[in-house]
Amino acid sequence: MVLKDPPAGVPNPLQVGEQAKIGGEGAVYFSTDDRFAVKIYYHPRPEKEQLLQQVMKLFSNLPPEQERFILPPLALVERLDGRSCVGFVMRRVPPRYTELLNFVMPRGAAEHFRRGRTWADYLKIARSIANAVVVLHGKGCAHSDIHYRNFLVNLEAGDAIMLEIDGVVVPGFLPPQVAGMMGFMAPEILTDGVSPNERTDRHSLAVLILHTILFRNVMQPLIEYDEDPNRSEELGWGRYALFSEHPRDHRHRPSNLGVPFYRRGALSYRMLTPMLQRLTERAFLEGLREPDKRPSAREWEEALAFAIDELWGCQRCRQHFPYPYERPLGERACPFCGERCRSPYPLVLELHEERQHGSFFPLRRIVLGHGFKVFADMIESSRRPPFSRQSEPILGHVEWDARRGQYRLINEGEDEWIALSASGRFSARKGGSVPVQKGCLLRFGEGKRVAFVVEG
Structure with a gap:
């Protein structure tokens, strides 16, 4: 298969297998090195190749964090087995998809x-x-x-x-x-x-x-x-x-x-x-x-x-579901098996972020239970949950203190954590912990978000 001006990394000519996957508007071939797929149109419109060139231009030089979600055309096809044709090359999606x-x-x-x-x-x-x-x-x-x-x-x-x-x-x-x-x-x-x-x-x-x-x-x-x-x-x-x-x-x-x-x-x-x-x-x-x-x-x-x-x-079917904190306790249940949520109920924190000096605005809520980790993206300003937290720093975790009937936040980071509540002011450096209860205000360090404990 001969291509028209392929970019670096796309071989020309491109060797493809004989077996094609038949689709509605064209056939799809796969390169013998399993890196690329090629779509060849059966009956392309006269302007199809020009449209493909415009699409290629539109999606050229996408950063990897965007290109991972789509399959943009990489190059146009000139000939297949010596015959002129209209089509394009794209990267091949792994078979596990x-x-x-x-x-x-x-x-x-x-x-x-x-x-x-x-x-x-x-x-x-x-x-x-x-x-x-x-x-x-x-x-x-x-x-x-x-x-x-x-x-x-x-x-x-x-x-x-x-x-x-x-x-x-x-x-x-x-x-x-x-x-x-x-x-x-x-x-x-x-x-x-x-x-x-x-x-x-x-x-x-x-x-x-x-x-x-x-x-x-x-x-x-x-x-x-x-x-x-x-x-x-x-x-x-x-x-x-x-x-x-x-x-x-x-x-x-x-x-x-x-x-x-x-x-x-x-x-x-x-x-x-x-x-x-x-x-x-x-x-x-x-x-x-x-x-x-x-x-x-x-x-x-x-x-x-x-x-x-x-x-x-869920403690019964082990399924995960959004914790329905907006409902009365007696109505909170697993939508998959119907099991009622049981004590100890999780912590519900409302994260606030500083937008102006000294002014904090509500951002979102998070739900934490025994053994849950506190990741850096949760408490650092201007962060959103990444697609994977495998490399995300862990700054703390949650433990349920059954003897006292309350949760504690264990600090694993370098900043001092402070909990302000009706019971007083509590602080913890690395390795220490602070008690958490409803109405408590949590500070995670200078420049970090603060959290208000909605339930706990």
Whole structure:
């Protein structure tokens, strides 16, 4: 295979195997060294090669932390086996990555849970999906076809990679080539013929994120709207599109909503963190018919990143779920098996960050229990949870003092920690600890965040 001006690191000619993976608009070949994949189009439009060149230019020189989420074209193909053709080279995704569809249906999710995976893994996948869209929207373009067949994922690593970058949309520059997949398309595409854009992407992204972490399409119509099945489907996703958990209209509400997942129930969005609940309501209640009100990909990514620090473990089924601190104690239960949360309940800290000299503003909440670690990104200013904490410094941990019936924070860092409460002022340097109780104010050192103990 002969390429056109490939970048450094891409061999020319490129040796590919004879076996091709057949797709809808083209065939995909793999290089013999397993480093690259090549897509060759069956019947390309006359302008296809020019569009590919523009896409290549758009995504050239991406930093590694962005390129990991997408598969941009690296070079165009000139000839295959001596024949002129239209296609492009991209890096090959490792075989351990498979279609997201295999993981996000209830039966598939339950099977992966039996193999030892947890809901926290799905939360990381959802964050990776949001990050891929952040990269695209940051370049001023839309994907136009966001759904569970256009992402390859590694559940164990919590990674997702977006496919079909060759069809991105830039208003007035790169026209849409597809309208999207039914079930993920924004309703205005079906009702008003709106061309795919960044705002329609926002709807598709919200549907996919919720499908990934709730294992169902939250916009699924449950009644027929026309005798013609195709027309009924178009109406159900378009004119009569309705959030399944609309507070007043229950037409599309599953009968098993809120029943624990392991009892063949359907997970409710109300099991999510308060921040994710609010984004869901903006996407499907406020923004369903008003696209400008839909949350951005960046907002979803941030909320999903923060959610990882609000997880609690069920003492019965060992599943992880967002600790429902906003509910009364008697109503706090595992959404997977239904087991009530039991004492000792976790610490709930509200992190505050200094924005102006001496003025602190609430940032987010974290949930901590016995044995939980306090990572540097939790208490250092302007930090967000990284994708992996394998190399993140551990500055402390939490211990439950059963004799006194209270938690203690053990300092493993260099800064002095101070706890201010109605009981007095307590301080601890490296190796020491401070008692923690509700209403306590925690200081982690100069220039660090402070934490207010909401529950403890």
